[in-house]
Amino acid sequence: MRFRHRAAAGFATLALPLAGLVGLAGPAQAATSATATYTKASDWGSGFEGRWTVKNTGTTSLSSWTVEWDFPAGTKVTSAWDATVTNSGDHWTAKNVGWNGTLAPGASVTFGFNGSGTGSPTGCKLNGGSCDGTSVPGDAAPSAPGTPTASSVTDTSVKLSWSAATDDKGVKNYDVLRDGAKVATVTGTTYTDSGLTAGTDYSYAVQARDTADQTGPASGSVKVRTTGGGTDPGPQPGAKVKLGYFTEWGVYGRNYHVKNLVTSGTAPKITHINYSFGNVKNGKCTVDDTFAAYEKTYTADQSVSGTADTWDQPLRGNFNQLRQLKAKYPHIKVLYSFGGWTYSGGFGQAAANPAAFAASCKQVVEDPRWADVFDGIDIDWEYPNACGLTCDTSGPAAFANLSKALRAEFGKDYLVTAAITADASSGGKIDAADYGGASQYLDWYNVMTYDYFGAWDKTGPTAPHSPLTSYDGIPNPAFNSAAAIAKLKAKGVPASKLLLGIGFYGRGWTGVTQSAPGGTATGPAPGTYEAGIEDYKVLKTSCPATGTVAGTAYAHCGSNWWSYDTPATIGSKMAWAKNQGLGGAFFWEFSGDTANGELVTAIDGGLK
Structure with a gap:
């Protein structure tokens, strides 16, 4: 994704010296200091x-x-x-x-x-x-038990078994965690959880407790889906993917929350959500904004469930709201997306040790607090062996190696996907990495068929940022959706693993006198959050479309010139995607749509 708006969260921290009250960290005096x-x-x-x-x-x-x-x-x-x-x-x-x-x-x-x-x-x-580290009583905690295995799964129950933990003074019992919350404490290494809901996903882990009542680290998580319920765990074979990006920072200045997916009528019309973005630091996946992700408190009227968060509950924030959304709409799958335009600089280090990177990502996705929330991982590397915000030189095989390691770590029960370039030019970004070879490890590609043209070229020429096809006068004939899809197919990527990208925003210039594409400009048009870019929900009334070119709408109002997709152009693009045998479509991002979700409605209707 080319752009990333972000408001500051929280306050600046001022560390006050507390001489004689609270010591700073010093050398360890004991093993448990x-x-x-x-x-x-x-x-x-x-x-x-x-x-x-x-x-x-x-x-x-x-x-x-x-x-x-x-x-x-x-x-x-x-x-x-x-x-x-x-x-x-x-x-x-x-x-x-x-x-x-x-x-x-x-x-x-x-x-x-x-x-x-x-x-x-x-x-x-x-x-x-x-508090200065010189004396912390206590013996060693128990080890982590083995990851539970599930058996005897019914509509309402599941039996769990795990290998024992170890402790220097003996293990007293085990806490059984369902979706991050303790549901039982047992003395043995088996437990049958009952009273469950048919056709529902659950995640289980266990942690040991020793004779001093210390708890050790949680085990790995196992995902279980109860039988029955009549709810399909995902799209049926041949059904189209309808995926939207939910931005972590949107809860600030944009005031867009998970509940908006419900109030807009969007939730029933999508199949997948990419939660963006996790960061990539030191070659590993990490949560970016912990406050927005799992600390922010929601009131009853703000939450999907209609129940207010409490300060001491194990999980709050976007992750808890996504959990509530999935409970209300069990067909929706959520993927954790890492990288993006801002955070792709860490992928080069990740590519140097793909196995360690993959293991770190799974640790984040399967954190016991929210292991039930995520159904997979999405990698948004901009761009492998090419330049985005920074330039990567990890080589043409790096992306495929990283994809292979992610599939090996996550296995067949998780979705593993990637957002990729749509640059079809000869020797361009698609040619820079082995997207054909990597596709065998991935469920699909989100092909970013937008941001081809924009006011980073301040004087123009004006051009639609998301052209479906080439047209007479296009500044670069290889910059269009059809060319990108054709090139990826030619590299061996199955059509069913390609999703067409749609932007829920427009890109525009100012100082433009010519209504048709190809005019000159003086710079980026004013935007709510950033010059040169504006949400569809604003543009549809502030600068209504005056024409179409290459399957995308454009608008000339005053001295400003914008291009963006409308329900009509999205309908045409979805028809094209179906004709090409594509796996579906995705869009960036939810908050750009109208309050009644008219762009999502167009994608949903166009892919049926």
Whole structure:
């Protein structure tokens, strides 16, 4: 995806020194040493936001943590997140929640709270010892049990079995986690979960608890779908994919949330969602904006389920809203998309060790807190062995090697897809990587058949950014959807693995006097978030289409010239996609559509 709007989330953190109160991390004194440090993230006079960071500075895993401190009279915690906070008078205690108690050596976790008053914490204790890392009581935590296996699956139940964990003082029992929440504690290594819903997806993991009641790391996750229910787990053979990108940062300035997919009538008309974007750092997948992804609290009227989030629930944010959406519309599959225009610079390092990259991605996708949310992974590398925001030189085989490693790691039960270039020019970006060879490992390609032309060429000529075909006067005859699809087919990519890309936005110039394409310009036209680009929902009324060229609409209003897709042009493109035998279509991105989802409706109707 060429563009990426992002609003800042949260506040700037100001670390305040607390001499004699909370020590900074020092050298480990024991195998189980750890530190707790405090910062005041913001202060608004009548209140403040405080944050504690617990770091394991030892050499063995820490299985749980409890931070204690004292506030002076008149200062107190009013709400907290990512920890269970209680008090006895002015003495405050914060304990880890189920998913963040285990800290590997060198790992850290941060929890926060809102407070009232002006005091600072004193007398910090971590697990009953000093907060400076010199004394943290406790023995080693249990190991992770084996990944559960599922058997005897019925409409309403499933039997789970796993191999035992180990512990230096003995394992007492196991917590069984369904979709990240504990549903049972058992002494053996089997459990039958009942009372389930027919035709529904669930994810299970287990974690051991030792005789000191310490919990170890969670096992790997197993996905289970109960029988019956009449709900197909995915599109039937031959059915078309209708996929949209949901942007993580859209919850800020755009004020677009998962619930909008319901209120717009969009949810019943799509088959897949790409949640974008996870980051690629140090050759590994990672969550980008944790606040938007799993910390943001939704009120009852904002949430898909109509139930308000609570501060202490294990999962909030977009991930929890997607979970609720899937419960309401079980046919929808969600993929976690990593990279994009901004974050593709990390793929070169990932390509140097594809197996490690794939393992890191699966660890993110299968995190026990949200393992039930994601049905696969999408890689948006812009561009392998070519230039995007940065230039990659990992070689023509790198993309295929990365795709092979992802399929080996995720297996046949997960979707593995990729968004790829649509540059069909000779020696261009399609020629730079082995997209034909890689396609055997992938379920489909999202071919980005848009952003061919735009006001990065400030003086023009004006041209549609998403032409379906070439036309007389096109600035580059190889920059069109038909040419890209034909080239990918010629490289051996099956038509059924190609999705046609649609932009829910327009690109435009200003200083244009000519209505027809090919006019000169003076620069990018004004846009709500960025010059030269605007949502369809705005353009349909601010600058209505005045003509079409190469299957795409264009508009000349005043001195501005825009090109964008309308319901009519989308209908024609969907007919073309079906005639070509393509697997379906995808679009960037949901928030550009109207409040009643008219562009999604056109895709849905055109692919039936």
